[in-house]
Amino acid sequence: MRLNGRQFARYSRHLLMDDIGVDGQHRLFNSHVLVVGMGGLGCPVTLYLAAAGIGRLSICDADIVAESNLHRQILYRDADCGRLKVDCARRALKDVNPDLMVDTHAEPVSAEILSGDYQLVLDCSDNLAARSLLNHHCRARRLPLISASATGWEGQLMAFDFERQQSPCFNCSIDPSSPEGRADCDTQGVVGPVLGVIGSQQATMAMAMLLGYGHPHGQLQRYDGKAGQWMNFKLQANPNCDLCAPFRRC
Protein backbone atom coordinates (compact mmCIF):
# COMPACT_ATOMS: atom_id res chain seq x y z
CA MET A 1 0.00 0.00 0.00
CA ARG A 2 1.24 3.50 -0.89
CA LEU A 3 0.32 6.81 0.77
CA ASN A 4 -2.30 8.92 -0.99
CA GLY A 5 -2.59 12.74 -0.76
CA ARG A 6 -4.97 12.71 2.20
CA GLN A 7 -2.69 10.32 4.09
CA PHE A 8 0.34 12.57 3.48
CA ALA A 9 -1.51 15.26 5.44
CA ARG A 10 -2.77 12.87 8.08
CA TYR A 11 0.65 11.40 8.92
CA SER A 12 2.69 14.55 8.22
CA ARG A 13 4.10 14.66 11.78
CA HIS A 14 5.50 11.16 11.29
CA LEU A 15 6.74 11.99 7.81
CA LEU A 16 8.68 14.96 9.19
CA MET A 17 10.75 12.63 11.37
CA ASP A 18 13.98 11.31 9.87
CA ASP A 19 13.59 7.99 11.63
CA ILE A 20 9.99 7.39 10.48
CA GLY A 21 9.40 9.22 7.18
CA VAL A 22 7.56 7.70 4.19
CA ASP A 23 9.34 4.35 4.50
CA GLY A 24 8.48 4.05 8.17
CA GLN A 25 4.86 5.00 7.58
CA HIS A 26 4.65 2.29 4.90
CA ARG A 27 6.09 -0.17 7.37
CA LEU A 28 3.37 0.73 9.88
CA PHE A 29 0.69 0.40 7.16
CA ASN A 30 1.93 -3.06 6.31
CA SER A 31 1.95 -4.22 9.94
CA HIS A 32 -0.49 -6.66 11.49
CA VAL A 33 -0.59 -6.66 15.30
CA LEU A 34 -2.53 -9.00 17.59
CA VAL A 35 -3.87 -7.36 20.77
CA VAL A 36 -5.07 -9.83 23.40
CA GLY A 37 -7.39 -8.22 25.97
CA MET A 38 -9.48 -5.13 25.19
CA GLY A 39 -9.70 -3.84 28.76
CA GLY A 40 -7.85 -0.98 30.45
CA LEU A 41 -4.61 -1.60 28.51
CA GLY A 42 -6.06 -2.73 25.18
CA CYS A 43 -8.10 0.49 24.88
CA PRO A 44 -5.24 3.04 24.93
CA VAL A 45 -2.89 0.70 23.03
CA THR A 46 -5.29 0.23 20.10
CA LEU A 47 -6.34 3.90 20.07
CA TYR A 48 -2.72 5.00 19.62
CA LEU A 49 -1.88 2.28 17.09
CA ALA A 50 -5.04 3.01 15.07
CA ALA A 51 -4.27 6.73 15.01
CA ALA A 52 -0.64 6.05 14.09
CA GLY A 53 -1.63 4.26 10.88
CA ILE A 54 -0.98 0.60 11.74
CA GLY A 55 -2.55 -1.30 8.83
CA ARG A 56 -4.29 -4.13 10.57
CA LEU A 57 -5.23 -4.96 14.16
CA SER A 58 -6.62 -8.27 15.38
CA ILE A 59 -8.35 -7.77 18.71
CA CYS A 60 -9.33 -10.57 21.05
CA ASP A 61 -11.65 -10.40 24.08
CA ALA A 62 -14.67 -12.50 25.07
CA ASP A 63 -16.17 -9.94 27.49
CA ILE A 64 -19.05 -7.52 27.21
CA VAL A 65 -18.74 -3.89 28.39
CA ALA A 66 -19.78 -3.49 32.03
CA GLU A 67 -20.50 -0.26 33.89
CA SER A 68 -17.54 -0.94 36.22
CA ASN A 69 -15.20 -0.86 33.16
CA LEU A 70 -16.02 2.70 32.15
CA HIS A 71 -13.73 4.56 34.58
CA ARG A 72 -10.69 3.18 32.78
CA GLN A 73 -11.60 1.51 29.46
CA ILE A 74 -11.63 4.70 27.44
CA LEU A 75 -12.85 3.29 24.10
CA TYR A 76 -16.31 2.51 25.51
CA ARG A 77 -19.30 4.80 26.06
CA ASP A 78 -22.17 4.54 28.51
CA ALA A 79 -24.47 3.18 25.78
CA ASP A 80 -22.00 0.34 25.06
CA CYS A 81 -22.82 -1.47 28.32
CA GLY A 82 -23.99 -5.01 27.58
CA ARG A 83 -22.36 -5.11 24.13
CA LEU A 84 -19.29 -7.11 23.09
CA LYS A 85 -16.08 -5.18 23.73
CA VAL A 86 -14.54 -6.18 20.41
CA ASP A 87 -17.57 -4.87 18.45
CA CYS A 88 -17.61 -1.54 20.32
CA ALA A 89 -13.84 -1.24 19.95
CA ARG A 90 -13.91 -1.93 16.20
CA ARG A 91 -16.50 0.80 15.67
CA ALA A 92 -14.59 3.32 17.80
CA LEU A 93 -11.24 2.51 16.18
CA LYS A 94 -12.69 2.75 12.65
CA ASP A 95 -14.10 6.17 13.64
CA VAL A 96 -10.57 7.25 14.57
CA ASN A 97 -9.04 5.88 11.37
CA PRO A 98 -11.20 4.51 8.52
CA ASP A 99 -8.10 3.08 6.79
CA LEU A 100 -7.55 0.62 9.65
CA MET A 101 -8.52 -3.04 9.15
CA VAL A 102 -9.85 -4.64 12.35
CA ASP A 103 -10.37 -8.39 12.85
CA THR A 104 -12.37 -9.30 15.95
CA HIS A 105 -12.25 -12.45 18.07
CA ALA A 106 -14.99 -12.51 20.72
CA GLU A 107 -13.48 -15.52 22.51
CA PRO A 108 -10.58 -16.32 24.83
CA VAL A 109 -7.20 -16.39 23.08
CA SER A 110 -6.38 -19.80 21.62
CA ALA A 111 -3.68 -21.55 19.62
CA GLU A 112 -5.85 -21.05 16.51
CA ILE A 113 -5.98 -17.26 16.96
CA LEU A 114 -2.24 -17.23 17.62
CA SER A 115 -1.54 -19.02 14.34
CA GLY A 116 -2.33 -15.80 12.38
CA ASP A 117 0.21 -13.82 10.39
CA TYR A 118 1.35 -11.14 12.88
CA GLN A 119 4.52 -9.05 13.16
CA LEU A 120 3.95 -8.48 16.87
CA VAL A 121 1.75 -9.68 19.74
CA LEU A 122 0.65 -7.37 22.57
CA ASP A 123 -0.39 -9.01 25.81
CA CYS A 124 -3.03 -6.75 27.41
CA SER A 125 -4.75 -9.65 29.18
CA ASP A 126 -5.76 -9.84 32.82
CA ASN A 127 -4.82 -13.36 33.83
CA LEU A 128 -1.79 -15.58 34.14
CA ALA A 129 -3.20 -18.41 32.00
CA ALA A 130 -3.56 -16.13 28.94
CA ARG A 131 -0.12 -14.56 29.56
CA SER A 132 1.44 -17.99 29.77
CA LEU A 133 -0.27 -19.22 26.57
CA LEU A 134 0.88 -16.11 24.69
CA ASN A 135 4.44 -16.54 25.93
CA HIS A 136 4.47 -20.20 24.95
CA HIS A 137 3.23 -19.60 21.38
CA CYS A 138 5.28 -16.48 20.72
CA ARG A 139 8.40 -18.26 22.03
CA ALA A 140 7.78 -21.28 19.80
CA ARG A 141 6.97 -19.17 16.69
CA ARG A 142 9.69 -16.56 17.38
CA LEU A 143 7.15 -13.73 17.40
CA PRO A 144 8.05 -10.57 19.36
CA LEU A 145 5.85 -10.13 22.45
CA ILE A 146 5.24 -7.14 24.72
CA SER A 147 3.50 -8.15 27.91
CA ALA A 148 1.92 -5.46 30.10
CA SER A 149 -0.13 -5.39 33.30
CA ALA A 150 -1.41 -2.97 35.94
CA THR A 151 -2.91 -3.11 39.43
CA GLY A 152 -3.72 -0.28 41.84
CA TRP A 153 -1.20 2.52 41.22
CA GLU A 154 1.36 0.21 39.62
CA GLY A 155 2.18 -1.07 36.16
CA GLN A 156 4.67 -3.40 34.53
CA LEU A 157 6.02 -4.05 31.02
CA MET A 158 8.15 -6.87 29.64
CA ALA A 159 9.43 -6.95 26.05
CA PHE A 160 10.70 -10.17 24.49
CA ASP A 161 12.39 -10.42 21.11
CA PHE A 162 11.97 -14.11 20.41
CA GLU A 163 13.76 -13.78 17.07
CA ARG A 164 16.82 -13.86 19.30
CA GLN A 165 17.37 -17.40 20.47
CA GLN A 166 18.99 -16.35 23.74
CA SER A 167 16.05 -14.16 24.77
CA PRO A 168 14.58 -14.84 28.20
CA CYS A 169 10.83 -15.49 28.31
CA PHE A 170 7.95 -14.74 30.71
CA ASN A 171 8.20 -18.25 32.11
CA CYS A 172 11.89 -17.73 33.00
CA SER A 173 10.93 -15.34 35.84
CA ILE A 174 7.29 -16.08 36.59
CA ASP A 175 6.17 -19.61 37.33
CA PRO A 176 2.77 -20.04 35.64
CA SER A 177 2.00 -23.10 37.79
CA SER A 178 2.11 -21.12 41.04
CA PRO A 179 -1.16 -19.56 42.28
CA GLU A 180 -2.42 -16.44 40.53
CA GLY A 181 -2.25 -14.15 43.55
CA ARG A 182 -4.81 -11.56 44.55
CA ALA A 183 -3.51 -8.62 42.57
CA ASP A 184 -5.95 -8.08 39.71
CA CYS A 185 -8.10 -5.09 38.77
CA ASP A 186 -11.37 -6.72 39.87
CA THR A 187 -10.22 -7.63 43.37
CA GLN A 188 -7.73 -4.83 44.14
CA GLY A 189 -8.94 -2.00 41.93
CA VAL A 190 -6.87 0.11 39.57
CA VAL A 191 -6.33 3.81 38.81
CA GLY A 192 -7.53 4.54 35.25
CA PRO A 193 -4.66 6.76 34.06
CA VAL A 194 -2.07 4.22 35.27
CA LEU A 195 -3.42 1.97 32.49
CA GLY A 196 -3.04 4.95 30.14
CA VAL A 197 0.63 5.35 31.11
CA ILE A 198 1.40 1.66 30.72
CA GLY A 199 -0.72 1.29 27.56
CA SER A 200 0.97 4.34 25.98
CA GLN A 201 4.40 2.92 26.80
CA GLN A 202 3.35 -0.43 25.31
CA ALA A 203 2.16 1.33 22.11
CA THR A 204 5.42 3.33 21.94
CA MET A 205 7.49 0.16 22.28
CA ALA A 206 5.28 -1.52 19.65
CA MET A 207 5.91 1.28 17.14
CA ALA A 208 9.66 1.24 17.82
CA MET A 209 9.73 -2.53 17.30
CA LEU A 210 7.64 -2.38 14.10
CA LEU A 211 9.90 0.36 12.73
CA GLY A 212 12.93 -1.80 13.40
CA TYR A 213 14.34 0.10 16.36
CA GLY A 214 15.59 -1.93 19.26
CA HIS A 215 13.80 -1.15 22.43
CA PRO A 216 15.63 -2.90 25.24
CA HIS A 217 14.55 -6.53 25.22
CA GLY A 218 14.64 -8.86 28.17
CA GLN A 219 13.86 -5.86 30.34
CA LEU A 220 11.22 -5.44 32.99
CA GLN A 221 9.96 -1.87 33.42
CA ARG A 222 8.05 -1.00 36.58
CA TYR A 223 5.97 2.09 37.23
CA ASP A 224 4.65 3.34 40.57
CA GLY A 225 2.09 6.07 39.84
CA LYS A 226 1.71 7.12 43.49
CA ALA A 227 5.45 7.77 43.84
CA GLY A 228 5.79 8.98 40.20
CA GLN A 229 8.66 6.54 39.75
CA TRP A 230 9.93 4.27 36.94
CA MET A 231 12.49 1.54 37.56
CA ASN A 232 14.11 -0.85 35.07
CA PHE A 233 15.22 -4.39 35.79
CA LYS A 234 17.05 -6.92 33.63
CA LEU A 235 15.39 -10.29 32.94
CA GLN A 236 17.71 -13.25 32.70
CA ALA A 237 17.23 -16.47 30.77
CA ASN A 238 16.58 -19.15 33.37
CA PRO A 239 18.65 -22.30 32.67
CA ASN A 240 15.81 -24.38 34.18
CA CYS A 241 13.09 -22.92 31.92
CA ASP A 242 11.67 -25.80 29.87
CA LEU A 243 10.21 -23.42 27.24
CA CYS A 244 13.60 -21.89 26.49
CA ALA A 245 15.60 -25.14 26.65
CA PRO A 246 15.03 -26.20 22.98
CA PHE A 247 16.27 -22.79 21.75
CA ARG A 248 19.46 -22.86 23.80
CA ARG A 249 20.49 -26.10 22.13
CA CYS A 250 20.25 -24.54 18.63
Next chain:
Amino acid sequence: MIKLLFFGRLGDSAATAPELFEASEGLTPSAVRYALAIEHPRLVEALLEPQVLVSIDRVIADWNQPLTDGCELAFLPPVTGG
Protein backbone atom coordinates in the same frame (compact mmCIF):
# COMPACT_ATOMS: atom_id res chain seq x y z
CA MET B 1 25.44 -4.30 54.35
CA ILE B 2 22.64 -5.06 51.93
CA LYS B 3 20.36 -2.25 50.78
CA LEU B 4 16.68 -3.18 50.88
CA LEU B 5 14.14 -1.70 48.47
CA PHE B 6 10.39 -2.36 48.62
CA PHE B 7 8.77 -1.26 45.35
CA GLY B 8 5.24 0.14 44.94
CA ARG B 9 2.57 -0.95 47.42
CA LEU B 10 5.12 -3.09 49.31
CA GLY B 11 6.52 0.24 50.46
CA ASP B 12 3.24 0.90 52.31
CA SER B 13 3.73 -2.30 54.34
CA ALA B 14 7.45 -1.61 54.77
CA ALA B 15 7.23 1.86 56.37
CA THR B 16 9.00 0.65 59.53
CA ALA B 17 11.25 -1.95 57.88
CA PRO B 18 15.02 -1.42 57.87
CA GLU B 19 16.69 0.09 54.80
CA LEU B 20 19.85 -1.91 55.42
CA PHE B 21 20.39 -5.55 56.35
CA GLU B 22 23.56 -7.12 57.79
CA ALA B 23 25.34 -9.22 55.13
CA SER B 24 26.40 -12.75 56.08
CA GLU B 25 27.78 -15.90 54.45
CA GLY B 26 25.17 -17.73 52.35
CA LEU B 27 22.44 -15.10 52.87
CA THR B 28 19.61 -15.30 50.29
CA PRO B 29 16.50 -13.16 49.55
CA SER B 30 14.44 -15.96 51.06
CA ALA B 31 16.45 -15.80 54.31
CA VAL B 32 16.06 -12.01 54.48
CA ARG B 33 12.29 -12.43 54.15
CA TYR B 34 12.20 -14.87 57.07
CA ALA B 35 14.46 -12.70 59.19
CA LEU B 36 12.01 -9.79 58.76
CA ALA B 37 9.05 -11.92 59.90
CA ILE B 38 9.38 -11.38 63.65
CA GLU B 39 9.30 -7.59 63.67
CA HIS B 40 7.35 -6.97 60.44
CA PRO B 41 4.62 -9.61 60.14
CA ARG B 42 2.43 -7.53 57.80
CA LEU B 43 5.31 -6.94 55.40
CA VAL B 44 6.29 -10.61 55.37
CA GLU B 45 2.70 -11.60 54.67
CA ALA B 46 2.83 -9.34 51.57
CA LEU B 47 6.23 -10.83 50.59
CA LEU B 48 4.81 -14.36 50.82
CA GLU B 49 2.08 -13.62 48.26
CA PRO B 50 2.46 -15.65 45.05
CA GLN B 51 4.39 -14.02 42.18
CA VAL B 52 6.42 -11.53 44.26
CA LEU B 53 9.67 -10.94 42.32
CA VAL B 54 13.11 -10.18 43.73
CA SER B 55 15.98 -8.40 42.03
CA ILE B 56 19.64 -8.22 42.99
CA ASP B 57 21.33 -5.07 41.69
CA ARG B 58 18.34 -4.56 39.32
CA VAL B 59 18.56 -8.05 37.79
CA ILE B 60 15.53 -10.29 38.41
CA ALA B 61 16.84 -13.14 40.56
CA ASP B 62 15.91 -16.37 42.29
CA TRP B 63 14.80 -16.36 45.95
CA ASN B 64 17.72 -18.71 46.71
CA GLN B 65 20.44 -16.76 44.93
CA PRO B 66 23.27 -15.77 47.32
CA LEU B 67 23.56 -12.07 48.22
CA THR B 68 26.91 -10.29 48.29
CA ASP B 69 27.93 -7.51 50.67
CA GLY B 70 27.05 -4.08 49.23
CA CYS B 71 24.34 -5.29 46.85
CA GLU B 72 20.82 -3.94 46.53
CA LEU B 73 17.94 -6.36 47.11
CA ALA B 74 14.56 -5.19 45.74
CA PHE B 75 11.16 -6.78 46.26
CA LEU B 76 8.48 -6.22 43.57
CA PRO B 77 4.82 -6.97 44.31
CA PRO B 78 2.84 -8.82 41.62
CA VAL B 79 0.99 -6.79 38.98
CA THR B 80 -1.33 -9.01 36.97
CA GLY B 81 -4.42 -7.03 35.93
CA GLY B 82 -5.06 -5.41 32.60
